[in-house]
Amino acid sequence: xxxxxxxxxxxxxxxxxxxxxxxxxxxxxxxxxxxxxxxxxxxxxxxxxxxxxxxxxxxxxxxxxxxxxxxxxxxxxxxxxxxxxxxxxx
Numbered sequence: 001x002x003x004x005x006x007x008x009x010x011x012x013x014x015x016x017x018x019x020x021x022x023x024x025x026x027x028x029x030x031x032x033x034x035x036x037x038x039x040x041x042x043x044x045x046x047x048x049x050x051x052x053x054x055x056x057x058x059x060x061x062x063x064x065x066x067x068x069x070x071x072x073x074x075x076x077x078x079x080x081x082x083x084x085x086x087x088x089x090x
Contacts (some may be wrong), residue, residue, distance in 0.1 A: 006050050008043075010035055 012031055018024060052058055065072045082088030 006046060008039070008046060010039055 011078055012035065063071050
């Protein structure tokens, strides 16, 4: 890893009610296949993004809550965790 490389990792999480199903192995194979296909398609985009980030003209853009709602949801969740732990303020 370095400032000019990106590592992409994918994890699949299932609760115990799913993993205890008798056909879970078969279900898992389908999920893994679907995720592999998706990641293979995304690699091209991720590589292009990395090239753009390495450009001397690259500048960080502003987050757009309307187009990236999951970023706001994560920030809100994280802030709530800090507040509950007594580290942050509301």
